[in-house]
Amino acid sequence: MQTQGSELARPQTGSLTAKTDAQAIEVAPPVDIYENNDEILVVADLPGVPNDALSVRVDGGELLIEGTQRLSEPGPAVRPLAFSRAFRVPNTVDANAISAELTHGVLRVHLAKREAAKPRRIEVKAS
């Protein structure tokens, strides 16, 4: 599978959630991706995932989002979901300047662009 042009995202399946418990159901959370001059913003729905069961990291040029639901009362009726999604991150992103916040079950990841990658306005001097 190839990433092409402005297409930033590449869904990926595989061994990402191998370490989550066997009871959990693996799902790919729905994701929105936005971009402006300063950053790429990734928004994902992760209902029921507490902060400490969430992992967001950039590894080998890929953004990995993993989180498992913590149910107040797991039982046969409800099995927790193990969310996992991976995206290729363009190298215009500064891997050291990534921030994320989780509110009301929605994760927002801010991938800041390197200074050099930001568009610059060039002044035209009148002579």
Place this chain on the structure above:
Amino acid sequence: MLTRWNEFGFGDFDRHFSVLNSLRREMDRVFGDFERGYGHDYLQASGQGLAPRLSVQDTGAELRVRAEVPGLTQKDLQITVEQSSLTIRGQRKVEEPKGYSVHRQERGQLSFARSFTLPSRIDAEKAVAELKNGVLELTLPKLAEAQPRQIQVRAS
């Protein structure tokens, strides 16, 4: 292709969506995401669009209802409980951040209204609703008369 226009005029519209859905299923299969399917595990398609993953559990003394509603806050939810019926309404609008261009949009807007008849009569006064990490949890205590009772068998 000629299609019959039904009396509400939405026939073609629906069909377009079903075509899109089957196309996406096909894509999911191609990309190995077949088992997982975007969001479909917690958002279930209903007549009115997407509805949250929802479960009802009977613990004997109470009924517990759980609904996954990411991005919704108290003010987006409306819960009505009567003795033996429950209605949950919620709405989430897609708010595109200003000044950003869109690369991908899968989350979509969420609008649902689900109403059910509860399997037993409950004490609406003592019903509790809690919203945490985008999950709504309702605890509905049953009326004493509806709770299971153990019957002693007397030896004679």
